């Protein structure tokens with residue numbers, strides 16, 4: 001049997017799998033202070049969660065209808081969690097949930113629409129349970145070559161970053177109530193291979209100059225990484241952790257907006273080698289969401305089930321940019337945010353009372 005990754009390494013073909021985050025010219029070193037796992041690029045989501053019992057836990061996975069999100073939902077449910085899976089279409093979420101054995105529940109979420117985000121978070125809060133795992137997985141990659149705006153903001157940034165920024169904010173109260181709440185942000189290597197020189201062009205969020213689909217995608221994925229970095233700092237001292245990750249390069253529906261020819265190229269590259277299977281692609285998300293090794297690991301970036309520090313010319317660990325991004329994101333979404341001085345225990349109490357009175 002051919003080892004796909006080894007084969008590609010030898011043939012030098014990995015450099016061409018750059019579209020969604022292939023990597024050359026960067027070095028990664030193991031992050032100091034984070035326990036190493038025995039898992040790697042070949043591990044699957046089932047393998048990394050083997051023996052972990054998630055019974056009684058509540059998880060949310062955004063973008064559960066295909067690719068990595070579906071596999072993440074399937075495996076978390078298989079391990080006993082109740083998993084709320086979201087899609088822009090309730091019908092599609094229902095169909096995905098019915099394909100996953102175990103306890104799953106569909107919800108509608110359009111990340112480019114703040115009302116939809118608030119409604120979805122409110123519906124999840126009504127589940128009356130602490131939220132243990134929140135996987136911000138849904139992602140958008142455009143293919144038209146022209147900038148599109150959502151509320152005046154470039155679409156990749158709006159969906160991949162700002163949408164999840166508001167969603168996390170609305171669910172933080174429930175995460176506080178978990179014994180150990182975990183926020184898992186699915187980013188991409190594109191965060192350092194494709195992002196603009198400045199990292200995030202905070203003066204160009206309306207995409208008035210220099211637009212390119214992959215550059216905009218890379219910028220939004222860097223925003224995912226910096227979001228987790230800043231969350232990790234802000235949540236220090238609480239029991240909530242936040243980490244970001246690159247899942248690998250996987251032939252999913254992420255290329256749905258690309259031209260047919262690019263889709264064929266992507267399919268060929270991922271199937272010939274260098275790419276992961278979907279089962280492998282969901283491994284890092286499931287590992288970060290559940291591993292007992294990571295109870296107090298926060299603000300880190302993972303690839304192939306281990307925390308890595310990316311060296312060289314990039315903004316992956318840029319704390320001042322993360323802080324600035326947070327401030328700008330807050331200003332852009334202010335009308336949809338709730339403030340968190342602490343856990344909203346009153347809210348939780350009210351929900352528990354409601355459930356009790358319904359049962360009586």
Ligand SMILES: NC(=O)c1ccc[n+]([C@@H]2O[C@H](COP(=O)([O-])OP(=O)(O)OC[C@H]3O[C@@H](n4cnc5c(N)ncnc54)[C@H](OP(=O)(O)O)[C@@H]3O)[C@@H](O)[C@H]2O)c1
Pocket residue numbers: 020021062063064065066067068069086087088089092093109110111112137138139140159186187188189246247248249250251252253254255256
């Ligand atoms: N595949 C790769 O090689 C690769 C590499 C690096 C990073 N990633 C990241 O991995 C994550 C999962 O991607 P995937 O590869 O599994 O792609 P996928 O098969 O296209 O899945 C993306 C999911 O996101 C949801 N989604 C898309 N736009 C949305 C929006 N506006 N609002 C709410 N949900 C939306 C989709 O749900 P509906 O269409 O049902 O609404 C779908 O379930 C993404 O964040 C992606 O950036 C993927």
